[in-house]
Amino acid sequence: xxxxxxxxxxxxxxxxxxxxxxxxxxxxxxxxxxxxxxxxxxxxxxxxxxxxxxxxxxxxxxxxxxxxxxxxxxxxxxxxxxxxxxxxxxxxxxxxxxxxxxxxxxxxxxxxxxxxxxxxxxxxxxxxxxxxxxxxxxxxxxxxxxxxxxxxxxxxxxxxxxxxxxxxxxxxxxxxxxxxxxxxxxxxxxxxxxxxxxxxxxxxxxxxxxxxxxxxxxxxxxxxxxxxxxxxxxxxxxxxxxxxxxxxxxxxxxxxxxxxxxxxxxxxxxxxxxxxxxxxxxxxxxxxxxxxxxxxxxxxxxxxxxxxxxxxxxxxxxxxxxxxxxxxxxxxxxxxxxxxxxxx
Amino acid sequence: xxxxxxxxxxxxxxxxxxxxxxxxxxxxxxxxxxxxxxxxxxxxxxxxxxxxxxxxxxxxxxxxxxxxxxxxxxxxxxxxxxxxxxxxxxxxxxxxxxxxxxxxxxxxxxxxxxxxxxxxxxxxxxxxxxxxxxxxxxxxxxxxxxxxxxxxxxxxxxxxxxxxxxxxxxxxxxxxxxxxxxxxxxxxxxxxxxxxxxxxxxxxxxxxxxxxxxxxxxxxxxxxxxxxxxxxxxxxxxxxxxxxxxxxxxxxxxxxxxxxxxxxxxxxxxxxxxxxxxxxxxxxxxxxxxxxxxxxxxxxxxxxxxxxxxxxxxxxxxxxxxxxxxxxxxxxxxxxxxxxxxxxxxxxxxxxxxxxxxxxxxxxxxxxxxxxxxxxxxxxxxxxxxxxxxxxxxxxxxxxxxxxxxxxxxxxxxxxxxxxxxxxxxxxxxxxxxxxxxxxxxxxxxxxxxxxxxxxxxxxxxxxxxxxxxxxxxxxxxxxxxxxxxxxxxxxxxxxxxxxxxxxxxxxxxxxxxxxxxxxxxxxxxxxxxxxxxxxxxxxxxxxxxxxxxxxxxxxxxxxxxxxxxxxxx
Numbered sequence: 001x002x003x004x005x006x007x008x009x010x011x012x013x014x015x016x017x018x019x020x021x022x023x024x025x026x027x028x029x030x031x032x033x034x035x036x037x038x039x040x041x042x043x044x045x046x047x048x049x050x051x052x053x054x055x056x057x058x059x060x061x062x063x064x065x066x067x068x069x070x071x072x073x074x075x076x077x078x079x080x081x082x083x084x085x086x087x088x089x090x091x092x093x094x095x096x097x098x099x100x101x102x103x104x105x106x107x108x109x110x111x112x113x114x115x116x117x118x119x120x121x122x123x124x125x126x127x128x129x130x131x132x133x134x135x136x137x138x139x140x141x142x143x144x145x146x147x148x149x150x151x152x153x154x155x156x157x158x159x160x161x162x163x164x165x166x167x168x169x170x171x172x173x174x175x176x177x178x179x180x181x182x183x184x185x186x187x188x189x190x191x192x193x194x195x196x197x198x199x200x201x202x203x204x205x206x207x208x209x210x211x212x213x214x215x216x217x218x219x220x221x222x223x224x225x226x227x228x229x230x231x232x233x234x235x236x237x238x239x240x241x242x243x244x245x246x247x248x249x250x251x252x253x254x255x256x257x258x259x260x261x262x263x264x265x266x267x268x269x270x271x272x273x274x275x276x277x278x279x280x281x282x283x284x285x286x287x288x289x290x291x292x293x294x295x296x297x298x299x300x301x302x303x304x305x306x307x308x309x310x311x312x313x314x315x316x317x318x319x320x321x322x323x324x325x326x327x328x329x330x331x332x333x334x335x336x337x338x339x340x341x342x343x344x
Numbered sequence: 345x346x347x348x349x350x351x352x353x354x355x356x357x358x359x360x361x362x363x364x365x366x367x368x369x370x371x372x373x374x375x376x377x378x379x380x381x382x383x384x385x386x387x388x389x390x391x392x393x394x395x396x397x398x399x400x401x402x403x404x405x406x407x408x409x410x411x412x413x414x415x416x417x418x419x420x421x422x423x424x425x426x427x428x429x430x431x432x433x434x435x436x437x438x439x440x441x442x443x444x445x446x447x448x449x450x451x452x453x454x455x456x457x458x459x460x461x462x463x464x465x466x467x468x469x470x471x472x473x474x475x476x477x478x479x480x481x482x483x484x485x486x487x488x489x490x491x492x493x494x495x496x497x498x499x500x501x502x503x504x505x506x507x508x509x510x511x512x513x514x515x516x517x518x519x520x521x522x523x524x525x526x527x528x529x530x531x532x533x534x535x536x537x538x539x540x541x542x543x544x545x546x547x548x549x550x551x552x553x554x555x556x557x558x559x560x561x562x563x564x565x566x567x568x569x570x571x572x573x574x575x576x577x578x579x580x581x582x583x584x585x586x587x588x589x590x591x592x593x594x595x596x597x598x599x600x601x602x603x604x605x606x607x608x609x610x611x612x613x614x615x616x617x618x619x620x621x622x623x624x625x626x627x628x629x630x631x632x633x634x635x636x637x638x639x640x641x642x643x644x645x646x647x648x649x650x651x652x653x654x655x656x657x658x659x660x661x662x663x664x665x666x667x668x669x670x671x672x673x674x675x676x677x678x679x680x681x682x683x684x685x686x687x688x689x690x691x692x693x694x695x696x697x698x699x700x701x702x703x704x705x706x707x708x709x710x711x712x713x714x715x716x717x718x719x720x721x722x723x724x725x726x727x728x729x730x731x732x733x734x735x736x737x738x739x740x741x742x743x744x745x746x747x748x749x750x751x752x753x754x755x756x757x758x759x760x761x762x763x764x765x766x767x768x769x770x771x772x773x774x775x776x777x778x779x780x781x782x783x784x785x786x787x788x789x790x791x792x793x794x795x796x797x798x799x800x801x802x803x804x805x806x807x808x809x810x811x812x813x814x815x816x817x818x819x820x821x822x823x824x825x826x827x828x829x830x831x832x833x834x835x836x837x838x839x840x841x842x843x844x845x846x847x848x849x850x851x852x853x854x855x856x857x858x859x860x861x862x863x864x865x866x867x868x869x870x871x872x873x874x875x876x877x878x879x880x881x882x883x884x885x886x887x888x889x890x891x892x893x894x895x896x897x898x899x900x901x902x903x904x905x906x907x908x909x910x911x912x913x914x
Contacts, residue, residue: 036580056500060482062554063497070578286480293478294502 043069043274046083048076049097049261053295061281067274076179080106083266093269094278096135099179100125100262103132104323110264113276117283117301124316125260125300133279134260136288136297139234139312140184142250143219149228157252158188161206161229162199168208171218171227175333178215180259184231185329186322187257191315200329200336209340223247234258234312238296251312258314259322260300353650354643361635369631373624380620381612388611389591396593396606399541399548404598406452406537407510410527411494413445413455414512417525424516426466427459427523438466452537457514458484458524465523477526484524487511491521496600498552505530508550508558508602534559547590547607555603563590564607573605589613649677653684665692719756723749740780747773755804764830764837765797771806771828778814786818790828799837799905802876808869809841809887809899817845817897837905844896848889856889870899877903 047054051073058069070091072079076098083090084106095103095110103110107129114130115121125134142161144154155161161170175181188203189196212218215232222230223245237249263282265275281287288299292306299306349355417423420441426432438457446455450468457466462479477484483497491513499509510527529537534550538561542548547564551557555577557570573583573594584592593606649671659667667688671681726749733741750773754766762770768790775788788810810826818824821844830839856874874887881903889899 037578042578052500052504056482059498059500059554059556063482063486068554068578286485290478290481 037068039271040274041067043067043271043278044072044091044093045069045096045278046072046074046079046092046094047096048074048079054096056290056294057282057287060287061278064281065274065277067277069278076102080109083109088268090266090268091270092266093271093275094263094265096263096278096282097261099183100132100134100260101183101319101323101326102179103262103264104319107131109267111267111269111272113265113279115283116280120285120301120303121283122300122302132262132264133283134300135263135282136291136295137258137260137300137314138180138297139251139258139314140180140187140256141232141234141237141312142229142252143222143232143237143247144229144250145222145225145227145246146248147246148225151248154248154250155229156250157254158192159254162192162202166229167206169228170206171212171221171230172203172207173215173218173231174211174213175330177213180215180233181231182326182330183257183259183317183322185333186326187315187317189329190257190318190321191252191254196329197332200332204333204336204340209337211337219245219247234298235296242296249311255313255315257317258298259317259319353647354639357643358636358639361639362632365631365635366628370624370628373627377617377620377624381617385611388608392591392593392606392608395541395546395608396595396604399538399604399606400595400597402538402541403550403604406449407496407597407600409449410453410510413449414494414510414525414527416445417441417457418512418514419516420514421516423457423525424514424518424522427457427514430459430465435466442466442468451533452529453533454528454530456526456528458526460521460523462524464526477524483509483511483526487513487524488521491515491519496602498556498558501530506558507531508534529559531559531561535561542606545609549605549607550597551603551605553601553603558602562607563609564605569605569607586610649673649681653677653680656684656688660688660691665695719752723752723756726752744777744780747776751777757803760803761800762803763797764792764799764801764839767801767803767806768792768828768830770804771810774807774810775814775826778811782814782818785822786814786824786826788826788828790830792828792830793832796830796832796837796905799832801837801839801903802880805873805876805901805903806839806841808873809901812870812899813841813843813845813897817843817847819845821845832905835905837903839901840898841901842892842896842898844892844894847891847895848897848899850891853889853891856887873901877901 045054045058054071054073058071061067062069072092074082079092079095080098080102083092083095086092110131112130113133115133118126118130118133121134125137142155142157155166160166172184173181175185185200185203189199192199194202212221212230215236218230218232219236219240221227223240234249237247241247241249263279265272265279269275283300285301285304288301288304289306291297292299292304292308298310349359422434423438423441426435426438432438442455442457443450446453446468449455454467454469456464456468458464458477460479462477462484464475464477479485479488482499483495486495486497487493492515494510494512497509497511499507501507508529510529512525513521514523514525516522538548542562545563547560547562547569549557549560549564549569551570551573555570555574560566560569569587569592572587573592576583576585583594586592587607589610590607591610593608594603595606596603652669652671656667656669665688669681669684671678673681726745730742730745730749733739733745751770754762754770772788772790779786779788806828810828813826818826824843824845826841826843828839828841830837832838852870856870870887870889877886885903887899887901889897892898
């Protein structure tokens, strides 16, 4: 009996040896990689910017600081909701991108931080509670297809859009989906002398109760000649023009709003110091100049002179009012569109 | 399970065969597979490492060439002059210098000269890569900060393509930065630089210091490998774990801060391993079947004779003693069958003998039972005779009948032991009869100690001695005396029978001492008594006969008194 057990033990031993040999065999690749990254050299950024915007900035940040940045891209609302849901345990250290009116809504998720650069940031983008820091401003502009529309006949402002000449020829993104579209409606309400309802009803009529699927679609529709005029952001319009699209920009003569997009340190961030470094970095002169020169954005600093002249007049947009009324405006707009058999 | 196996010879055999065939096969195969894997894996790894080294070598040679070109151009005062002055007259001279410094590498990169504002003034390419580069940003900023170093950076072109840039500040013979020498490697350039180092199955990926993809080709194309490695690295996982059945080799490219990653198909894909194991399983199954077949064969070869013998034994157990096993085998089983046959034959003959003997015994018993009727009848007859004699006033017959009846009663009683007193009464009766028979020629007396009267003795141990004395001792005498005396000697009962006859012969005394049954003719009673005593009490007790000085014989019976009593109680 004992002998038998011994035999089994030997067999088992051999089997184990064979298995361990298998274990050795599986590690076959080789070479040497970089050293391990310590926690002090990490940063997680949630961003709603497009890659062409965040990639060079993040890359330069990495190169200059040696901090490894993990980027989680997504939509503004999606990411802010996620941060709220994840709460204290959120891996996110810093939120980058998205209009500051959205940041106002999610203020409770942010750790107040006053950037070291705040002295050079234009006063309208400075907040008392320092919940967020403005990155760039994005003016709203009109665009028209310059092959189909003569420069002289083109609309000069928001009011011109409503004069009946452009009914069914205007492309506008669904404000329920695009934050900038929402800002456009709010801008029109603030800038035009008419009553709120009147503006919304007239504009809905101009659109023929139809909206473009997204902000990108507006540019495509106008440049392709499907629609003649569109409302979009200066940044997007310039980018398209640089790529050769047959578009021209009109800065509304009533003045236009330029709602900033923001950046904020998340409350309870694991890498808070790095997050602050990042916020300082994006409002630093170098990044601001890059944003103005290469990314078609407008700087929020008062000490940067962009290589191209900034056109158009920027009105004083009432952000507080916009945040407060956003929901009701959107509801009314949706009702108008639905009620007239609209939709996209 | 164990019980189940051990309950059958065949299963035990099967398990043993499995243990000696399938198990070693599996273990050996596993060993071989693992050994093979390790060995081949190592060989391939070595080869792969060499390849990775070649890639690294090729790139490093190239980068060193860029460095040398940068060294020449950046120190050239003509170039420095030309970059500071956009309307420089000797543009061809600058181009000549640019082309001659970069002649060996122009297929592998684009070489550009930028003025201090970051505008490209001279380029070897057909189109100028990046009309201008920001000097406050990225690589030119770095080159400006470190004017004597060749700065290496991965960069994004405005159209989104990843490129690798090398830049160095052009200083001429002064310390001042008069412009920048920039080398740009696009994917196209990398493809040329690396052509011939990898085969179609491989992939090469160049990563920057943050493990971001700069260039990828072959199986590594797309940004996946870089993304995978970067996420592995950030998660703290080993970089070189097998990925998509590919081995990954990471080597850093000198002090450039870049990494080259070689992707080679993993030698042992899960497919090959699986097929090896499949072969192993088939082999194991084959040897299992073989084991089963051999176990069945051997067990039936061995168990068939055992079954035959087993059945035959069952038949014998049931009483069929004429069972015969036919087994024409020369081996041990044949012998066993032969022995079995002999055994049954012996048993049956023995049984026949037994039956015969039993039969005889039964006959004897029947005869004995038949003869048992006689004593009672005789006794009753004797009793009748006594009364008939008394009635007819023939006192001798009455006495003879009465005494004979008395003797008969004692002798036919079933008790083996009687008291000494009873024995002596019997002896007295016997003597009375003999006295009448011999016409009163002798006289019989006895004397026993009262304490010995109740001692139990075997029946008829004194009578044969007295009979012997009457028949042999006093046969020729005219007048004789027989005296019986009994007393206790310590724990022994001693009974002496003495007569004054002719005396016992020496032969008889000797024979009695020898206890030789065969030669005791004529004195059967004597020897019977001796034998009875010995059987009851052991060799230390028995008869002793001696001739007396003054003529006559004395026979002494010696038995244990206590033993006799115990006997009675028992």
